[in-house]
Amino acid sequence: MISSVAGYLASLVMLAGTLIWLGQNRPEWSVFRWLPPIVLTYMSAMLLAGGGLWAVNDAQSQAYAEIKRLLVPAMILLLLLQCRIGELLKLGPRLLAAFLVAAMGIIIGCLVAFLLFRSLLGEGAWGVFATLAGSWLGGTANMVAVQTALAVPDADLGYALLVDSIDYSLWLMLLLALVPLADRFNAWSRADPIKLDVKIDHAKSGGRLREPQLLLLFGTGLLGAMLADQVGQWLGGDGFFTVSVVRILAVTALGLVLAYTPLSRLSGSETLANALLYLMVATIASRTSFADLASAPIYLMAGVVILLVHAGFMLVAARLLRLDLFTCGIASLANIGGVASAPILAAAYSRQLVPVGVLMALLGYVVGTAGGLLVGKVLMWLGGVDP
Numbered sequence: 089m090i091s092s093v094a095g096y097l098a099s100l101v102m103l104a105g106t107l108i109w110l111g112q113n114r115p116e117w118s119v120f121r122w123l124p125p126i127v128l129t130y131m132s133a134m135l136l137a138g139g140g141l142w143a144v145n146d147a148q149s150q151a152y153a154e155i156k157r158l159l160v161p162a163m164i165l166l167l168l169l170q171c172r173i174g175e176l177l178k179l180g181p182r183l184l185a186a187f188l189v190a191a192m193g194i195i196i197g198c199l200v201a202f203l204l205f206r207s208l209l210g211e212g213a214w215g216v217f218a219t220l221a222g223s224w225l226g227g228t229a230n231m232v233a234v235q236t237a238l239a240v241p242d243a244d245l246g247y248a249l250l251v252d253s254i255d256y257s258l259w260l261m262l263l264l265a266l267v268p269l270a271d272r273f274n275a276w277s278r279a280d281p282i283k284l285d286v287k288i289d290h291a292k293s294g295g296r297l298r299e300p301q302l303l304l305l306f307g308t309g310l311l312g313a314m315l316a317d318q319v320g321q322w323l324g325g326d327g328f329f330t331v332s333v334v335r336i337l338a339v340t341a342l343g344l345v346l347a348y349t350p351l352s353r354l355s356g357s358e359t360l361a362n363a364l365l366y367l368m369v370a371t372i373a374s375r376t377s378f379a380d381l382a383s384a385p386i387y388l389m390a391g392v393v394i395l396l397v398h399a400g401f402m403l404v405a406a407r408l409l410r411l412d413l414f415t416c417g418i419a420s421l422a423n424i425g426g427v428a429s430a431p432i433l434a435a436a437y438s439r440q441l442v443p444v445g446v447l448m449a450l451l452g453y454v455v456g457t458a459g460g461l462l463v464g465k466v467l468m469w470l471g472g473v474d475p
Contacts, residue, residue: 091143093151099141100374104129104366126228127253129366130246133373142374155371159364160236161316161339162309163229164457166361168343169305169352171450179447186402186411186419187448191459193401194224194423197394198463199470205390206471209383214471215240216387218464219248224394226456227426227449228252229365234460235372237336243376247387249369255391260429263417267436270413279412301354308351309360312342336457344454358427398424414441422448 090096110117111125119128142148177184198217206213215238222234231252235245266273273279316339323338324331346352402416414437422430427449434445467473 089140089143091145091148093147096142096148096151096374097155099136100133100370101367103133103136104363104370107132108363108366124253126366126369127249130249130369130373133370134246134376137374137376152371152375156236156368157317157335158310158313159368160233161313161335162306163361163364163368164233164336165312165316165339165343165346166305166309166357166364167227167229167453168340169347169354169357171344171454172347172352173344173454176447176451176454179444179451182409182411183415183419183444183448184451185409186405186415187422187451189401189405189409190398190416190419190423191225191455193398194221194394195459195463196401197397199466200397201390201393202467202470204393205386208386209390211471211473212241212244214464214467214473215244216247216251217390217467218460219245220251220391220394221463222456222460223248223252224256224424225459226423226452226454228369229361230453230456230460232365232368232372233336233457234464237330237332237457237461238464239332240464242372245369245372246376247384250384251387251391254388255395256424259395259424260421260433263421263433264436266413266417267433270437273406273413277406277412278410279406279415280410301356302360305351305354305357305360308346309364312339312346315339316342333461336461340454340457395424418445418448421445423452425449426452 090099107125107129111120111128114120123131136142179187198221202213202217209216215235218238219231219235219240223231228249231245231248234240235242235248316335319338320331320333320335323329324334329337351357398420402420405411406413406416414434417433418430418441421433422445425433427446430445430449431442432445434441434443
């Protein structure tokens with residue numbers, strides 16, 4: 089049993105790093121075909137915690153609290169360094185409208201699923217749907233940010249990760265399978281031809297990650313997290329805008345501002361943010377157990393309901409706004425899949441459309457946290473949970 093803080097942190101970093109490395113270097117392994125490394129990281133840390141690898145003491149609990157307080161805001165800030173609002177607006181009104189409709193479908197879907205299944209899932213269901221909304225509006229980093237801001241129990245993050253992984257995979261396969269039917273869909277929706285001229289400055293995210301850049305980015309993330317924490321202490325209170333919520337909103341605003349500074353041109357911000365994300369997921373899982381995932385099948389069914397409501401929104405929007413299948417699909421996957429998968433769907437239509445998928449997915453990073461917080465607060469009200 090590891091009782092020291094140093095051993096606790098070292099083992100978590102080693103676990104996350106090993107699974108990332110295996111996922112990248114052994115993608116042919118069957119386990120990685122069914123579950124992504126981030127889900128395996130959560131499950132492995134949970135298994136080790138259940139086996140008694142880490143002692144539950146005051147020192148480790150304090151370390152856990154400090155990691156979440158600093159690293160989650162730092163992770164959000166680093167992801168947003170590539171999100172310039174001006175570039176996102178170049179997508180044009182039709183694509184932006186499709187993105188907003190897709191986001192609204194997910195939000196309403198979470199509310200519907202909560203109302204349908206809450207009698208089976210208990211009072212804590214609001215937290216699962218809130219964190220899932222953060223992920224399906226943005227990405228896994230937004231999921232963790234919502235979980236931290238709303239103090240959602242750590243075990244509930246496991247449910248959200250499973251739904252995000254399994255139901256999302258099915259949705260991605262469906263959208264890819266629909267690509268050959270684009271002409272029929274476009275005829276049904278009376279879609280107007282879409283004209284795009286979107287480019288990405290690859291110099292921002294390309295290039296070799298060097299030590300000074302890594303330290304500068306990490307230092308910026310930590311300093312921004314400390315500043316956001318101070319803002320949270322100053323402005324946070326009761327009700328919706330608690331200290332933790334204000335902290336996350338403040339670091340989001342700071343990240344969007346810093347995207348217009350030379351920091352945005354440093355390569356490696358997304359790589360570093362993803363590393364912090366894996367560490368956070370492992371840390372959260374180290375405080376949970378497999379016994380907390382007994383309701384997983386019901387949550388998977390609830391995830392399907394969310395996707396069905398979301399699909400209904402997209403079909404109505406396609407007919408009313410005359411949207412083509414590419415626009416609907418990429419708007420949907422930019423929310424639900426994020427940067428990792430939206431470009432894949434875009435490339436299935438045309439390689440020239442890949443930048444559109446990237447930019448729309450980046451837009452999800454901007455709205456994902458706020459959307460998840462909104463869903464969480466509404467669900468707390470519907471469930472009669474005190475803020």
